[in-house]
Amino acid sequence: MEILAQYGFEAMMIFFGAGAVLSLAFASRKNERIGSTLAHACAALASLVGIAFSVATILSGTTFTASIPGIGIVVENWNVHIDGLAAFFIATISIVALAASIYGISYQRQFFGVYRLGHFGFFYNMFLASMVLVIAANNSILFLLAWEVMTIASYFLVVFERREERNISAGTLYILISQLGAAFLFAGLLLVHQATGSWDFDAIRMLGSSVSPAMTNVILALMLIGFSTKAGVIPLHIWLPEAHPAAPSHVSALMSGVMIKTAIFMMVRFFIEFFPADFSWGLTILALGAISSLLGVLYALSEHDIKRLLAFHSVENIGIILLGVGASVTFFAHDLPAAGFLALAAGLYHTVNHALFKSLLFLSAGSVVHATHTRNMEEYGGLIRVMPWTAAFFLIGAVSISGLPPFNGFVSEWLTFQSLFAGIAALPVFSKMIFLASAASLALTGGLAAACFVKAFGTTFLARSRAETHEKVHESDLLMRVPMAFLALLTLLFGVGASSLTPLIQSIATALKTGVAGGMTLGHPGNAIAVGDFSALSMVAVFVAVIFGIVVTYLLVGIVSRNRKVTLSRTWNCGAPLTPRMEITATAFSRSIMTVFKGLLRPTIQRDAEYHDAEMRYFAKSRMVHLSVPNLYRTYLYDPAASLLEQSALRARRIQTGNLNAYILYIFLTIATLVWWALK
Amino acid sequence: MDFLYLMAVNVGIVSALSPLSIGIIRKIKARVQNRVGASIFQPYRDLLKLFRKDEVVSEDASWIFLAAPYIVFGTTLAIASGLPILSPTFAFLPMGDVLVFAYLLAAGAFFLALAGVDVGGAFGGFGGSREMMIASLTEGGLILSLIAAAFLADSTNLSGIAIGIAQLNGTELLPLFIAAGAFFISLLAENARYPVDNPATHLELTMVHEAMILEYSGARLALMEWASANKLLIFVAVFVNVLLPWGTPLFLGGSSLAIGFGWFALKALIILLAIALIESGMAKFRIFRVPDMLFTSLVLSVIAILLVII
Numbered sequence: 007m008e009i010l011a012q013y014g015f016e017a018m019m020i021f022f023g024a025g026a027v028l029s030l031a032f033a034s035r036k037n038e039r040i041g042s043t044l045a046h047a048c049a050a051l052a053s054l055v056g057i058a059f060s061v062a063t064i065l066s067g068t069t070f071t072a073s074i075p076g077i078g079i080v081v082e083n084w085n086v087h088i089d090g091l092a093a094f095f096i097a098t099i100s101i102v103a104l105a106a107s108i109y110g111i112s113y114q115r116q117f118f119g120v121y122r123l124g125h126f127g128f129f130y131n132m133f134l135a136s137m138v139l140v141i142a143a144n145n146s147i148l149f150l151l152a153w154e155v156m157t158i159a160s161y162f163l164v165v166f167e168r169r170e171e172r173n174i175s176a177g178t179l180y181i182l183i184s185q186l187g188a189a190f191l192f193a194g195l196l197l198v199h200q201a202t203g204s205w206d207f208d209a210i211r212m213l214g215s216s217v218s219p220a221m222t223n224v225i226l227a228l229m230l231i232g233f234s235t236k237a238g239v240i241p242l243h244i245w246l247p248e249a250h251p252a253a254p255s256h257v258s259a260l261m262s263g264v265m266i267k268t269a270i271f272m273m274v275r276f277f278i279e280f281f282p283a284d285f286s287w288g289l290t291i292l293a294l295g296a297i298s299s300l301l302g303v304l305y306a307l308s309e310h311d312i313k314r315l316l317a318f319h320s321v322e323n324i325g326i327i328l329l330g331v332g333a334s335v336t337f338f339a340h341d342l343p344a345a346g347f348l349a350l351a352a353g354l355y356h357t358v359n360h361a362l363f364k365s366l367l368f369l370s371a372g373s374v375v376h377a378t379h380t381r382n383m384e385e386y387g388g389l390i391r392v393m394p395w396t397a398a399f400f401l402i403g404a405v406s407i408s409g410l411p412p413f414n415g416f417v418s419e420w421l422t423f424q425s426l427f428a429g430i431a432a433l434p435v436f437s438k439m440i441f442l443a444s445a446a447s448l449a450l451t452g453g454l455a456a457a458c459f460v461k462a463f464g465t466t467f468l469a470r471s472r473a474e475t476h477e478k479v480h481e482s483d484l485l486m487r488v489p490m491a492f493l494a495l496l497t498l499l500f501g502v503g504a505s506s507l508t509p510l511i512q513s514i515a516t517a518l519k520t521g522v523a524g525g526m527t528l529g530h531p532g533n534a535i536a537v538g539d540f541s542a543l544s545m546v547a548v549f550v551a552v553i554f555g556i557v558v559t560y561l562l563v564g565i566v567s568r569n570r571k572v573t574l575s576r577t578w579n580c581g582a583p584l585t586p587r588m589e590i591t592a593t594a595f596s597r598s599i600m601t602v603f604k605g606l607l608r609p610t611i612q613r614d615a616e617y618h619d620a621e622m623r624y625f626a627k628s629r630m631v632h633l634s635v636p637n638l639y640r641t642y643l644y645d646p647a648a649s650l651l652e653q654s655a656l657r658a659r660r661i662q663t664g665n666l667n668a669y670i671l672y673i674f675l676t677i678a679t680l681v682w683w684a685l686k
Numbered sequence: 687m688d689f690l691y692l693m694a695v696n697v698g699i700v701s702a703l704s705p706l707s708i709g710i711i712r713k714i715k716a717r718v719q720n721r722v723g724a725s726i727f728q729p730y731r732d733l734l735k736l737f738r739k740d741e742v743v744s745e746d747a748s749w750i751f752l753a754a755p756y757i758v759f760g761t762t763l764a765i766a767s768g769l770p771i772l773s774p775t776f777a778f779l780p781m782g783d784v785l786v787f788a789y790l791l792a793a794g795a796f797f798l799a800l801a802g803v804d805v806g807g808a809f810g811g812f813g814g815s816r817e818m819m820i821a822s823l824t825e826g827g828l829i830l831s832l833i834a835a836a837f838l839a840d841s842t843n844l845s846g847i848a849i850g851i852a853q854l855n856g857t858e859l860l861p862l863f864i865a866a867g868a869f870f871i872s873l874l875a876e877n878a879r880y881p882v883d884n885p886a887t888h889l890e891l892t893m894v895h896e897a898m899i900l901e902y903s904g905a906r907l908a909l910m911e912w913a914s915a916n917k918l919l920i921f922v923a924v925f926v927n928v929l930l931p932w933g934t935p936l937f938l939g940g941s942s943l944a945i946g947f948g949w950f951a952l953k954a955l956i957i958l959l960a961i962a963l964i965e966s967g968m969a970k971f972r973i974f975r976v977p978d979m980l981f982t983s984l985v986l987s988v989i990a991i992l993l994v995i996i
Contacts, residue, residue, distance in 0.1 A: 388806075390748045401750075410793040411786060420785050423829075430995055431837065438995055446988060449829045453822030456792050460799045460818050469806030470746050534780065541842040547780035551693075551767055552790070556760030559909065563756070566737050567905040577744040577807040577901055590803060590811025598819045602977045 011070035011088060014059025015142065021052030022135035026128045033124020042114050045127025049134055050107035056100030056138065063093035064510065067517070071144065085206065087144035090514040091279075091354075095141045095271045098358045101496065102263045102365045103134050105489035106256040109369050112485035113256055113376060117167075126166055130257070133159035133265075140268045146195040146205045153191065153268075157184045160265060163257045164249045173252040180249035187235025187242070194228030197221065207280070214280040222281050229276045230290070237269035239328065240298045241639045243321045247305070250320065251313030251381065255372020258313060262320040263365035267357050270327055277335045278350065279518045288336030289440050291328050296447040299325030303454040304603055307461070307596040308635040310383045312371045315462055316364065319407060322451060323360040326422060327353050329444055333425040334515075336437060343519065345432065348537060349425035350515040351508060356418035358511075359500055363406035363415060366493040370400040373482035373490075374466060378473075383465050383592040390467040392479045397467040399490040404459035406497045409452045412549035414500035419452060421508070424537045431540075454599065461595040472586045504545040505533045593633060600635075609635050689776045692938070693767040699947075700766035700923070704915035705729035707922065707958055714962035729915065733908045741904030746806040754801035755902070755909035761794040762916035769923050772946035774845035774931065775938040782844040784832040787924070788825060791876065794913070795821040802898030813897030820882060820894060820976060824875045827983030831868035834861055834990035835929055844924065848931040861993035864986050866929045871983035873921040875976070877914065880965040882976050919954070926953035 025048025032041025063070060069089040088096065110130070114123060136159060139152035158181070165177035199205055201221050202213045217225075231242070238246035246266070250258045277283045277291070302322030309315040330353025337346035373396045374389060375381055390397040406413035426448065429441035481487075500507060527536050534544035577584055600609055612632040618625045661672070709726035716723025743752070768781025781787075799817045802810035836842040838861065839850020851862060875882045878895035885895065899910045927934055933949035935942035971979065 388746070390750070397748075405793070405796070408792070408796060409789060410796060411789055416789055419789075420783075423785055427833065427836075427842070430991065435996060439992075442988060442991060442995075445833070446826055446830060446984060449826040450822070450984075452789070453792065453825035456796050457818035457822045460796060460803070460814060464800055464803035464811075464814065468748060468750060468800065468804040469811070534778075540836075540840060541783065542778055543783055543786065544780045548764070548786055548790075551764035551781050552761060552793075554760075555697075555763035555767075556756050559756050559759045559763065563737070563905050563909065570738070570904060571740040572904075573740065573742050574745050575742045577746055577805045579807055584807070586806075588808045589806050590808070590815060595803075595811070595815045595818075598815055598973070599822065601974060602819065602823065 011059050011063050011068070011093075012072055014055055014062075015070070015072070015086065015088065018052045018055045018059070018138065019135060021048050021055065022131045022138075024048050025052065025131035026135075029124050029127025029131065033122070033127075035119065038123040039115075039118060042118075042123040042127055043111050045123075045130060046107045046111040046114070049110075049131055050104055052131075052134065053100040053104035053107060056096055057104065060088075060093040060097035060100060063088060064090055064097065064514065067513065084148040085144035085208070086142045086148075087207065088142050090517045091271070091274065092141050094354060094358070094511070094514050095267065096138055098267065098361045099134070099137050099141070099264045102260060102361050102493075105365060105369065105493050106259050106263075109259075109372070109486050109489040110254070110256040112483050113254060113372060116376060117254075121166060121168065125162065126254075129159045129162040133163060133257075133260070137260075137265060137268060141271055144207045146198065146207070149207075150188075150192065150195065153188065156265065156268070157181065157188065160249075160253075160257075160261060163261075164253045166254060166257075167252070170252075172248075176245075176248035176252040180245045183235060183242070183245040187232045190228045190232035190235070194225050194232060197225050197228070201225070207275075210280045215282050217281065219284070223284070226277065226281060226283055226287055229273070230287070233269040233273050233276075234294065235269075237266050237273075237324050237328075238298075238321050239294050239324060240301050240321060241643055243298070243302075244637065244639050244644065246321060247309075247314045247317040250317040251311065255313070255368055255375060258316075258372070259365035259368035262317060262368060263361040266320060266324060267327075267361060270324070270331065270353070270357055273328075273331060274350070274353075274518075277331070278338060278346075283335050283339060285336050285339035285437065288332050288334070288339055289437060291332030291335060292440055292444050293332075295325045295328030295332050296444040297325070298322065298328065299451045300447045300454075301606065303451050303458060304600075304607055305635065307454065307458045307599055308607060308609065310465075310592040311381045312374065312383050312386075312462065312466065313368070313381050315383075315458070316367050316371060319367075319455070319458070320360075320364060322455065323356065323364065323407070326419065326448065326451070327356045327360065329353070329448060330356060330418075330422050330425055333422075333429055333441065333444075336429065336433065336441075337425075338519070340433060340437075342428075342432060345425065345428040346519075347512055347515045348421070348428060350518075351512040352418060352421035352425045354511050354515060355421055355508065356415075359406070359414040359418045359497070362493055362497050362500060363403045363413075366399060366490060366497060367403035367407065369486070369490050369493070370396050370403060373486050374400075376482065376486075377479045380473075383462065385473045386466040386471070387469050387473075387586060387589060388467070388471040389479065393467075393481045395481055395487050396490070397463075399487075399494050400467065401463055402494040402497060404463045406501070408456035408459050410456065412498070412501050412545055412552055414497045414504075417501055417504040417508075417543070417545060419448070420543055421535075422448060424541055427540070428537070457599060458596070461592055465590070465592040465595065469589045470586050472589065472591075502545050502549045504543070505535055508535050597633075607635050608638065609633060689779055692772070692776065693779065693781065696769050696771050697763050697766045699771050700769070700916055700919050701763065701912070704919040705733060705912065707919050707954065708915045710955070710958050711962045711965075714959060715966055718963065718966040729911075733912055736903075736908035736911070737905050739904045741906065743903075744805040744807075744901050747804050747901070750797070751801050751804040751901070752906070754797045754804075755906040755913070757797045758794045758801075759909045759913040759916070761790050762913050762920065765790050765920055766916065768844060769920065770845040770848045770927050770931075770934070771923050771950055772943060773935045773938045774848035774927070775936065777841065777846045777849055778843050779845050782846075784829065784836055784842045784844065784847075787844065788829045788832070791828075791917070792821060792825060794917070798898055798910075801902075802900075805901040807901065809893075809897040809900045813894055813900070816894045816973065817898060820875055820980070823977055823980040824872050824983070827868050827980060827987050828872040828876065830984060830987035830991060831865040831872065832924075832928070834865035834868075834987055834994055837991060837994040838862055844928045848928045848934065849936060851929070852931045852934070852936060861990040862929065864993070865990040866925070868983040868986035868990065869925060869929060871979060871986075873925060874961070874964070875980060875983075877918045877921060879918075879961060881968050881971040881979070884970055922954050922957050923950070926950065926957055 029045035136155040143149035306318035334349035426445040534542040536542040614630040799814035802814035
């Protein structure tokens with residue numbers, strides 16, 4: 007099995023490398039059709055290999071380690087370590103990458119002769135390979151290297167459509183904030199080196215618990231900030247809704263579906279496996295998760311750009327994953343390992359679920375954008391008639407992300423609720439309160455997500471078209487539909503097959519800490535997932551009951567009403583002619599919820615009117631209402647920080663007088679200080 | 687596999703009696719308003735009439751509009767199968783988990799709202815928007831009020847909660863009553879009753895439920911009406927048999943079937959009377975006062991949970 011894992015890992019890297027090289031080799035305008043197809047095909051092959059070896063590693067429960075001879079500058083060898091957790095994340099990345107790569111073959115055709123596809127294919131393969139390396143890396147240097155490549159490669163994917171100005175500014179924001187986050191990681195990993203004397207993660211595994219608590223807290227604080235930046239945790243999320251939508255849709259699917267999960271992976275490593283984190287870290291992560299999930303969904307509701315809406319839902323779902331991870335850290339700190347593993351399994355399950363339905367949603371949103379050439383939902387409408395397959399796939403994704411049974415989102419939300427309930431029942435009073443508040447926030451989030459996706463699906467696919475230009479709109483081709491069908495099928499399987507998957511995911515969690523069992527068992531009729539005697543869930547029963555209910559209803563109504571005629575007619579509109587303007591718009595749909603939460607969102611309204619007669623303002627020629635949700639984080643956090651930095655830089659400039667005597671004084675003072683420090 | 691029979695019986699009771707519960711509420715309201723009112727069996731005649739009528743479907747509607755009644759009705763059947771109506775004799779019924787209950791309700795609301803948007807009229811869209819606003823804000827109070835009871839009873843299965851609560855007494859019950867109050871608010875909101883919505887008309891500005899189903903006719907309208915009746919009876923059943931389980935026999939067998947049904951009918955009648963009296967004596971809220979009420983429900987549930995766990 008280890009041989010398989012080793013060959014699998016190497017083959018995967020080779021395929022990615024081949025994809026990158028071939029793409030550059032066929033980069034000329036004449037050959038770019040071949041190059042683009044080859045790049046995506048290589049990525050798809052690599053992903054297939056990745057699925058095969060990572061699933062085998064998970065099932066066999068083995069750990070694969072290997073050393074790649076390094077260049078010997080900082081470390082002798084670049085170690086790779088693929089245990090159950092790493093294999094789980096590689097499997098997740100590979101599944102999404104497989105779908106995205108096949109989809110990309112067809113999706114990228116629209117850019118032939120417009121943008122440089124050779125470069126795209128290169129960075130695409132580098133991006134995928136670096137994500138896998140981030141997961142597999144077993145020392146700080148290789149990790150940081152892969153992390154930076156991941157950021158830079160994805161930056162070039164974000165700015166791929168480089169003639170759109172907003173893509174460039176989104177990319178700049180993305181790379182600035184990513185590097186800011188990476189700076190915290192560099193600092194943290196340098197401290198780790200100082201505390202343990204090694205760049206190797208194995209050394210941290212062994213020595214992590216012997217590091218002094220003060221040092222541990224500093225390291226964890228740096229790691230939390232660094233990884234939260236990549237994960238898009240509020241208030242460090244502001245790059246995410248800009249950068250994810252800017253990239254081509256299959257790259258958006260990868261960034262939202264799996265790239266941000268690498269940060270979750272590293273958080274699990276640092277807070278659960280490497281260091282014994284204090285319970286206050288668990289509560290901090292929990293609080294961040296609760297805030298991100300609730301605010302994320304509220305911001306999503308206020309969006310009418312379909313890809314930005316989905317990007318904000320990534321913020322929300324990262325929040326839900328962090329609820330599981332934070333609860334898990336708290337439980338381990340309070341020495342409640344069974345509940346800790348339950349919560350971790352909930353977080354991991356939601357990680358893979360979110361990867362599946364979010365990439366499904368991005369791919370189907372991509373095929374809408376591909377067909378209509380706009381991301382503005384207000385210009386869609388009625389697309390279900392011209393794009394029935396895309397509509398069905400988007401609907402499945404919408405139902406899953408809203409956490410509605412029997413699809414997969416429900417299972418992981420259920421598990422997350424159970425972990426929060428376990429905390430409410432067992433922890434000290436203060437922690438109970440935080441867990442209770444998180445449970446309330448999760449309950450609200452679930453409902454609001456459903457509302458948001460009624461809006462997204464309804465205004466995009468239902469009713470009548472709002473734009474006249476949609477006659478040319480067409481269904482996507484087979485190469486784009488098959489990956490979506492694959493992901494849609496998986497969302498259903500990961501829901502109905504929960505009883506087979508949860509023990510597996512829990513065993514991945516329990517392998518991180520030795521000697522204790524997890525909190526979940528299988529029992530009760532219907533092979534239910536049971537959490538003690540408290541709760542049990544049988545997804546098979548839910549699936550059968552829902553299908554049975556619908557089918558029986560259909561058959562009985564068919565018998566009772568068999569002789570009835572069905573006629574088509576116009577929608578009744580109080581006698582007025584029916585135009586697309588009668589339909590509800592995306593903005594109007596969420597307006598009522600935004601009014602309810604106006605204290606949090608602080609929406610602004612600006613009204614303009616143009617009158618027939620400026621003197622007598624009774625008859626308006628036209629009226630405009632501008633609704634917007636201001637970016638509070640920029641106004642109150644980032645802009646003040648930026649101006650502070652700028653002003654202190656201006657102050658610091660004063661020491662550069664241009665006067666030679668002053669510089670000699672500085673040199674003298676520096677030498678004097680150094681001599682004093684050396685002799686001290 | 688005995689529990690499968692019980693689940694089938696639950697589905698049968700809910701779908702057979704739900705039109706009756708609507709008829710009873712209407713009759714009580716009519717009497718309070720000094721009218722004679724229609725017979726309590728009138729809803730059955732209405733449904734039968736609708737099932738026999740021809741149907742008109744909007745040209746703009748897609749398969750979502752056509753399928754939604756079956757999905758909405760089917761989910762109410764699935765929910766009904768997990769309720770402890772006659773008795774919570776099996777402490778675990780596969781469909782009885784509190785979260786399954788809440789999220790299947792949300793699934794029904796999801797497709798109902800989509801169907802409202804699908805026809806492309808102004809009524810359906812705004813009905814859908816308001817329905818989702820109310821449903822999303824209700825969900826917190828609904829889940830947490832039941833979870834408060836779950837912590838009291840140490841089970842999140844509706845049947846397990848009923849068994850656990852039946853064994854409590856004295857001051858242990860205080861949080862339960864607070865949770866029951868929170869649940870009752872969700873009951874009114876989820877079922878489009880006063881003071882949230884007016885179930886009798888679609889010609890009012892704050893309409894929600896009736897606006898979404900405005901374009902339906904014939905068999906599909908019958909299904910939608912019947913599904914909302916089911917939903918009302920499901921909420922009433924959870925209220926009286928899970929949160930207030932006294933009288934309900936804990937074990938099934940012989941005469942306890944009849945006793946279980948008798949207690950259920952009696953308690954359900956009292957709740958229906960309460961709903962009818964509230965509707966007769968109260969004006970509807972302005973739509974943006976409804977969230978205040980729903981947040982009250984959420985806060986009440988949180989208080990109930992705090993009382994249980996601390």
